[in-house]
Amino acid sequence: MTQPFYSGFVSIIGQPNVGKSTLMNCFAGEKVAIMSNKPQTTRNKIQAIVTREDYQIIFIDTPGIHKPKSKLGALMNRAAESAMKDVDAILYLVSPQDRISEGDRAIIERLKRNREPVFLVINKIDTVEKEKLLKVIDVYKDAYDFKAIIPISALQAKGTDALLTEIKACLTEGPQYFPDDMITDQPERQLAAELIREKALFLLQDEIPHGIAVEIMSMKKREGRDLVDLEATIYCERDTHKGMIIGKGGAMLKSIGSKARVDIERILGTPVNLQLWVRVKKDWRDSDFLIRNFGLDQK
Numbered sequence: 001m002t003q004p005f006y007s008g009f010v011s012i013i014g015q016p017n018v019g020k021s022t023l024m025n026c027f028a029g030e031k032v033a034i035m036s037n038k039p040q041t042t043r044n045k046i047q048a049i050v051t052r053e054d055y056q057i058i059f060i061d062t063p064g065i066h067k068p069k070s071k072l073g074a075l076m077n078r079a080a081e082s083a084m085k086d087v088d089a090i091l092y093l094v095s096p097q098d099r100i101s102e103g104d105r106a107i108i109e110r111l112k113r114n115r116e117p118v119f120l121v122i123n124k125i126d127t128v129e130k131e132k133l134l135k136v137i138d139v140y141k142d143a144y145d146f147k148a149i150i151p152i153s154a155l156q157a158k159g160t161d162a163l164l165t166e167i168k169a170c171l172t173e174g175p176q177y178f179p180d181d182m183i184t185d186q187p188e189r190q191l192a193a194e195l196i197r198e199k200a201l202f203l204l205q206d207e208i209p210h211g212i213a214v215e216i217m218s219m220k221k222r223e224g225r226d227l228v229d230l231e232a233t234i235y236c237e238r239d240t241h242k243g244m245i246i247g248k249g250g251a252m253l254k255s256i257g258s259k260a261r262v263d264i265e266r267i268l269g270t271p272v273n274l275q276l277w278v279r280v281k282k283d284w285r286d287s288d289f290l291i292r293n294f295g296l297d298q299k
Helices: 020-028 071-082 102-111 130-141 160-168 188-203 239-246 248-268 288-293
Strands: 006-014 046-051 055-061 089-094 118-122 148-151 213-221 228-236 272-280
Touching: 006 020, 006 160, 020 046, 020 055, 020 089, 020 160, 055 160, 089 102, 089 160, 118 130, 118 160, 130 148, 148 160, 188 213, 188 228, 188 248, 228 239, 228 248, 239 248, 239 272, 248 272
Parallel strands: 006 055, 006 089, 089 118, 118 148, 228 272
Antiparallel strands: 046 055, 213 228
16 A cells, blocks of 8 residues: 655744744755845745655745835745745744734734644744743744744744644645755855855844845856856945945955855756856846846746
8 A cells, every 4th residue: 555645835923033934954864045144145945845755845935024124125025925825834933032012013903814834933942941941932922822832942943843843743644745855946156145145144233234235157068177167246236335345355255256156066966167246236136237247037
């Protein structure tokens, strides 16, 4: 008798900087979503695929739900909203704060319009004492009829196996949508662009990163050699930002490139010759054309 196979789609939502991308990477066992301690790092819906012998879960990482200050910010909120539709379950991530913020109350009100089971996932439990964690659970348990409340540390992979077990119980019998060895639906070019942006987020000052976009201009295997030539442009919104991204004598741009190249080589499994340029596109986050041009208009 054939063993039944279960599958389904699960969205990960929450406010910025609660660890959604960290959890996504923990599930995938590889970096499929960039991480940063700066909010609003994720701009598009990203899928990570977890396949086991008897089930497959497709996790959808979403931009943090926030009060938008640009067209790009509004688009990010719409991406998060759309990810809550037509899924089998929702993971609502929160930080271990013993009060519900205004932003989280708005998310909870939005969740009340959904019929899908919602798991409250309290992340970053490695940063608080057990006594405070119990207070967090107590605060949230009466705010919504959660399917379950599960404390985890995505960074340390604590509690994530229990979370997977809970999610699997919500799945129905269904097909295997992706091959066993596939961990994300992102194209290699998009992964490379995001890894470059991640290093820029890490190295640059707070006022610059949200005005950065990365476009892969060329990505091809060099004939006769085990080497990929990759050319990318980093776009920023101000002439002053361009100088800061390049740095004195090109030092900052070189540092961004060298750190990104290490991760890109790991993803591609081959040496990479990475060339970076910097260009100014003023106020691109409020330009429908440029947002589409940079591939940030996913519905």
